[in-house]
Every structure is written in structure tokens, then in C-alpha cells.
């Protein structure tokens with residue numbers, strides 16, 4: 001499964017959940033697959049999607065889905081420990097693991113030598129999942145968080161254009177939705 005297919009399958013099973021998406025191609029692919037005012041396309045701030053998602057989940061009762069990357073989550077592993085300690089029931093952290101820094105030329109990460117699902121489990125995430133060929137996100141949505149979802153995807157970025165929305169407009173639109 002390609003990353004864009006994983007994004008498409010996951011968002012196809014969402015309704016009004018808030019989505020924080022990783023920097024670079026993942027956000028471009030999400031924007032291309034489906035744009036929504038419930039989407040926050042994180043531009044810049046590599047590694048921070050999980051932290052933004054955590055903060056958001058603590059300030060709303062809405063369900064928050066973070067679409068993160070292996071490189072980014074490994075860069076900010078401490079965020080998993082903070083997430084466990086804050087224990088938000090409404091947070092789902094998805095790691096789209098292509099084994100590399102896909103958005104910048106696919107330089108290899110350490111994801112292949114570390115079992116990310118076991119890491120999340122041992123930290124104390126209430127529920128963890130691993131998907132490769134299909135994604136049963138309905139099952140994920142039913143679970144009490146914090147939930148960790150490891151999705152193994154193929155390398156490669158889809159040929160999708162850059163996001164033609166101003167970053168401030170993305171933020172303003174999203175904040176309005178959060179407060180609604």
C-alpha cells in the first residue's frame with residue numbers, strides 16, 4: 001500500500017474528527033485526496049504533529065487523529081511519553097511508516113530496526129494496532145485512547161501539487177472548526 005492509499009483509506013472512514021497531518025508530502029497527499037476544514041496541514045515544524053495533536057486533544061472533546069511519519073515520530077519520541085502521561089482518551093496517533101524521510105529524498109530512518117508498535121505499547125498507550133495490507137480504521141475509532149496505529153507503507157510520494165492555501169488560512173479555518 002502506498003502512503004497516499006493509506007491516507008485515502010483512513011480519511012474515507014472519518015466523519016468530523018480533527019486531523020493533524022505531517023509536514024511535506026503527507027499533507028500534500030491528504031489535501032489532494034480530500035480537503036476539509038477539519039484538516040490541519042502542518043507546514044514546517046517537523047516532528048511536532050504528535051505534540052500539536054496531543055495539545056489539541058487535551059483542549060477539546062472531539063476526536064483527534066494525527067497522521068505522522070516514522071522519521072518525525074522518531075525525532076520527537078518524547079512526545080509519546082508525554083502523551084501517555086496526559087492520557088487523552090480522544091487521541092489517535094497514526095504513524096505512516098515508509099522507512100525513510102520520504103518528503104526529502106527517502107533517506108533511511110531507524111524505523112526498520114525499532115518496533116514502533118512495541119515502543120508505544122511499552123510506554124503505555126492504551127491500545128495499539130499494526131496494519132499493512134488493509135486498514136480497519138473503524139476498529140481504531142471505537143477504541144479508547146490514547147491509541148497508536150503503526151501503518152507500514154511503501155516508499156514513494158504521489159505526484160500531487162503543493163498546497164495552494166496560505167498557511168495562515170489553514171490555521172484560521174482549522175481553529176474556527178475546533179471552536180465550533
Ligand SMILES: Cc1ncc(C[n+]2csc(CCOP(=O)(O)OP(=O)(O)O)c2C)c(N)n1
Nearest residue numbers: 023024046069070071072100101102103104
Ligand atoms: C527540524 C527539521 N529537520 C528536517 C526537516 C526537513 N524535512 C521535512 S519533511 C522531512 C521528512 C519527514 O519524514 P517522515 O516523518 O518519515 O515523513 P515522510 O515524508 O516519510 O512521510 C524532513 C527531513 C524539517 N522540515 N525540519
Ligand SMILES: [Mg+2]
Nearest residue numbers: 069070100102
Ligand atoms: Mg517516513
